[in-house]
Amino acid sequence: MKIAQDIILAPVITEKSMAGIADKKYTFKVAKDANKIEIAEAVEKLFKVKVAKVNTISVRGKEKRMGRYSGYTSSWKKAIVTLKADSKPIEFFDGLV
Numbered sequence: 003m004k005i006a007q008d009i010i011l012a013p014v015i016t017e018k019s020m021a022g023i024a025d026k027k028y029t030f031k032v033a034k035d036a037n038k039i040e041i042a043e044a045v046e047k048l049f050k051v052k053v054a055k056v057n058t059i060s061v062r063g064k065e066k067r068m069g070r071y072s073g074y075t076s077s078w079k080k081a082i083v084t085l086k087a088d089s090k091p092i093e094f095f096d097g098l099v
Contacts (some may be wrong), residue, residue: 004046006047006048007061009028009041009044010032010044010045010048011032011033013028013030013095014031016082020040020095021089023091026084026085026086026087026090028083028095029047029083030080030081030083032061032081033079034060034078034079036075038058041081041083042056045083049093052088053084053085056081056082057081058082059080060077060079061076061078062077063077074092
C-alpha cells in the first residue's frame with residue numbers, strides 16, 4: 003500500500019490552476035500509477051479536507067531540442083481535485099492567490 007506522500011507529488015502552479023481555486027478545484031502532479039480513489043484518499047489525509055470528485059489527465063512529454071540534439075521531457079499525470087462545498091480550503095494555496 004502506498005502512503006499519501008508517494009501519491010501526491012507536487013502542486014501545479016499555473017495561471018489556469020490558480021483560477022480554479024475560487025471554485026475549490028486544486029491541481030496536483032500525482033504518481034502515474036495512482037487511480038482516482040487513491041488520489042482522493044491521499045488529499046483527504048494530507049490536507050484534512052473532503053473531496054467531491056477527482057479528474058485525471060495523462061500529460062505526454064514534449065519534444066525539446068538543445069542544438070542538434072533532441073529528446074523528450076518525461077510524461078506525467080495531473081489530477082484536478084474538487085472539494086465539497088462544506089469543506090474548508092487547502093491552506094497551502096492561500097498564500098499563492
